[in-house]
Amino acid sequence: MKNKKIVFLGAGAMAEAIVRGLVDKEVVTPANIAMKNNSNTERLQELNARYGTSIACQQDLDNADIVVLAMKPKDIAEVLQAHPLKDGIAVISVLAGVSIATIEKYAGKRPIARLMPNTSATIGCSTSGATFNDAVTPKLQHDFTQLFEAIGTVEIVTEEQMHAVTALAGSGPAYMYYLIECYEKAGVALGLDVETARDLMINTMMGAAEMLKRTGEDPAVLREKVTSYKGTTFAALEVLREHHVDDIIKASTKANADRSREFGKLYD
Template identity: 45%
Template sequence: MKIVCVGAGSMAESMIHGWINKRIMKPEEISVMNRSDQDRLEFLHDEYGVNIVDEDKTELKDANFILLAMKPKDVAAALGGIKKKLTGNTVIVSVAAGVSIDTIQRHVGNFPVARAMPNTSAQVGKSATGVAWSKYVTKEQQHELRKLLSSIGSVTVVEEEQLHALTGVAGSGPAYLYYFAEAMREAGVANGLSAADSKKLVRQTFLGAAEMMQQEDFAELRRKVTSPNGTTAAGLDSLAENNFKDIVEQCVSAAAARSRELGKEFK
């Protein structure tokens, strides 16, 4: 199995880290390239032992998968730079938000193309990843791709149109939780905790709640911890009074809408 990562940003690094850490792939089976940042490529080589694609791009011809991991605006240029080196057995896997399978195929032809939306929790093997693929991706290629993505977390196969909503929930989701954690930490300090203690308490609270959510329904867990007229009820009442659920829905919808916009911008 050989993979070439076209683009070497945080998402590519998270996936590389996950694959190597889980021993799904060896460093020498992974190659990286980008448009101009040689220092970034050298860092990934030194940090993980992966290969840097040579000037002739010979690694592309032998690749089972090519991971497009750049900003959406850079996809067309990246495809233009590699399409002459592609073979029909290579699956192009794009993690560029909003860029459709049809758009990619207009640039490279009827290649097997898949779109995946992981998140940066891939680095610790806990990504929530969605994937959709074109009709040219064979059953065997689907199996191999799911195996790769499963090694960095859970995988949900969806219709391509559903990737916009999935991006809003899971692709961008970790950032919402980090933002909420920041707010809780700051609120703890405002109510008398030290910064260190508040951070420690928030971190463990998230960790414990995440583990509990693997076992029971979210709403049932909330009910169990909420005593009538108790402290938790007071906090939840404040969230409800301030339209917390509406805010979250607007947040996810905004991210999903931006995903759709990106798809229209880069055709």
């Protein structure tokens, strides 16, 4: 993969996160990465200085092995009409809500992957979903997956399941931050200062996640091991059940997936 030539159309935070991962993990040589955006040359120069990439010209685009679509979703038609891709160039899209069919409409039939990362990509810890069109060979899927893993973990799903990925992982960091906010307030109400409450919950969340990863046990089993009948944890969980927190989570993630489908229709 190191010698693959990759051009990014778009140079925002997600594009930078992917470039950082590729460079830091030595998946692709920096000299083989070129980036282009609409008008912000200063931003491109900043990325060039930081990662050793270059500012893409038409020759870079024509000679690319992979083009990453990282512009604003609403700009896909304008950008690809201005920069038509030669045959044989594969496409990776990180455009939320833009279907493979829509990408094919503007980029033509070619190998296409859709990637749904989350904001933890900026520290190499994204949980991403990926899906491919039928032009992606097993070898190319392997290469794509290697690229995706430069910013974290990846789950291969169907395109229809990408809405669920958006609802769980794409927006997932916001849910975790909201929970931390809530428990911070609860800790303060119980007499802790906010910094102590935050540290307690961050480290508790990290420890629980690591337990799930290392043991491979079902979360319900691990929950039961922590919960003594009529004990303190039991009392807290009873309140969560009484308020139907599981139904609230189902409803909120469904609202997210429904909105994802709505956004997708905007670009069809």
